[in-house]
Amino acid sequence: MTQQQIDQQTGDEGTDRTGAAAVPQTAPETSRKSGQETGQPLLKVTDLQRYFPFREVQGLKMVRATVKAVDGISFTVRQGQTLGLVGESGCGKSTTSRLITRLDTPTAGTIEFQGRDITHLKESELREIRRDVQMIFQDPYSSLNPRHTVGTILSTPLKVHGLHQGKEKARVQELLELVGLNPEHINRYPSEFSGGQRQRIGIARALAVEPKLIIADEPVSALDVSIQAQVMNLLAKLRDELDLAFIFVAHDLGVVRHFCDQVAVMYLGKIVEYGDKKKIYEAPEHPYTQALLSAAPDINVARGIAPKERIRLVGDVPSPIDPPSGCRFRTRCWKAQDICAQQEPPLLSAQADESLRGKREGGLHLQACHFPEVKTDLVAEVESA
Ligand SMILES: Nc1ncnc2c1ncn2[C@@H]1O[C@H](COP(=O)(O)OP(=O)(O)OP(=O)(O)O)[C@@H](O)[C@H]1O
Numbered sequence: 001m002t003q004q005q006i007d008q009q010t011g012d013e014g015t016d017r018t019g020a021a022a023v024p025q026t027a028p029e030t031s032r033k034s035g036q037e038t039g040q041p042l043l044k045v046t047d048l049q050r051y052f053p054f055r056e057v058q059g060l061k062m063v064r065a066t067v068k069a070v071d072g073i074s075f076t077v078r079q080g081q082t083l084g085l086v087g088e089s090g091c092g093k094s095t096t097s098r099l100i101t102r103l104d105t106p107t108a109g110t111i112e113f114q115g116r117d118i119t120h121l122k123e124s125e126l127r128e129i130r131r132d133v134q135m136i137f138q139d140p141y142s143s144l145n146p147r148h149t150v151g152t153i154l155s156t157p158l159k160v161h162g163l164h165q166g167k168e169k170a171r172v173q174e175l176l177e178l179v180g181l182n183p184e185h186i187n188r189y190p191s192e193f194s195g196g197q198r199q200r201i202g203i204a205r206a207l208a209v210e211p212k213l214i215i216a217d218e219p220v221s222a223l224d225v226s227i228q229a230q231v232m233n234l235l236a237k238l239r240d241e242l243d244l245a246f247i248f249v250a251h252d253l254g255v256v257r258h259f260c261d262q263v264a265v266m267y268l269g270k271i272v273e274y275g276d277k278k279k280i281y282e283a284p285e286h287p288y289t290q291a292l293l294s295a296a297p298d299i300n301v302a303r304g305i306a307p308k309e310r311i312r313l314v315g316d317v318p319s320p321i322d323p324p325s326g327c328r329f330r331t332r333c334w335k336a337q338d339i340c341a342q343q344e345p346p347l348l349s350a351q352a353d354e355s356l357r358g359k360r361e362g363g364l365h366l367q368a369c370h371f372p373e374v375k376t377d378l379v380a381e382v383e384s385a
């Protein structure tokens, strides 16, 4: 499959944000080697699969069925790099996040963190991974314990990992300051903060243990639009200052546009297009990516051209219990032909296609389509009505 291609194409070109951290942070222990030190990608996911078996009643019979939530996806994240994981509801983004953080275990495939295979580590062996890989959750209301003060919420991970012993309070106050909250509010409860402030507490909690990779699962989608930009700016600032790697999960491409170095577009448990941000936004090759982009309101402005066509996706996403044969997008694709129902298109570079070779620049860009478009006149519909 494509992991080799991904390795070849990503090479050591990961975004370099090695500027000195402007934010006070305890120096990592020497045993916690970074991806740059080891030459390894920080995270390498290969053919990851998560099937959920279940039973359902059909007529008078109980039958077994399987939800194919994640079905063979591969990608790589390097230190300081940000990958956007984008797709419609139910395509497997959160399941992927839970697998990487090992809150769940894959059905098949491998997850390597700093060169170490963590796919089947037991709970007792996951201590270091729990520190290195942190999550920021979608809902800032339910992800914080309402009975604990902010001080308790932020000092608990420090105690669990034996960090800043005897100086936990100072570290908690430092964390509050880091995320733009008043350090004097250490004894307040989550209910005494707004949604945006609560999400800042969630971010502080993720940062408390000095992680290397943060998985942010739709961290701003539950917030008011006016607050979303503030939280996004905070995340970008922290990412750059602390040289963090990010996986940023989002429903639409607009949200991750300014935040990510690379983007993986998911559809029904598969990655259908994966590449450098510039490739995905300026020359999308997969019809699904084109449709998602055409719904992004700012694309016309960004490309400086007048709108020509809006692609409207018809119908719902099919069930992951019984996905379409061949290409899973074919039931909604305006370009589908017979082969699309018969053969599943592999995730490949269009450069591999002789007819397309030389028509675009290098860099990571893979898509899974029998009829990729190297150049498209796609533009978004301007919200003029
Ligand atoms: N524990 C589970 N048991 C059975 N099915 C599950 C389970 N967890 C997730 N699924 C199914 O797997 C599919 C992918 O779910 P997932 O939550 O990963 O999607 P998502 O892309 O995060 O969606 P959203 O954007 O709505 O958060 C869905 O069809 C979901 O119903």
Ligand code: SF4
Residues within 6 Å of the ligand: 286, 287, 288, 327, 328, 329, 330, 331, 333, 334, 335, 336, 337, 340, 345, 368, 369, 370, 371, 372
């Ligand atoms: S493989 Fe066929 S159905 Fe799938 S996206 Fe490409 S053209 Fe459409």
Ligand SMILES: [Mg+2]
Residues within 6 Å of the ligand: 093, 094, 095, 217
């Ligand atoms: Mg989700």
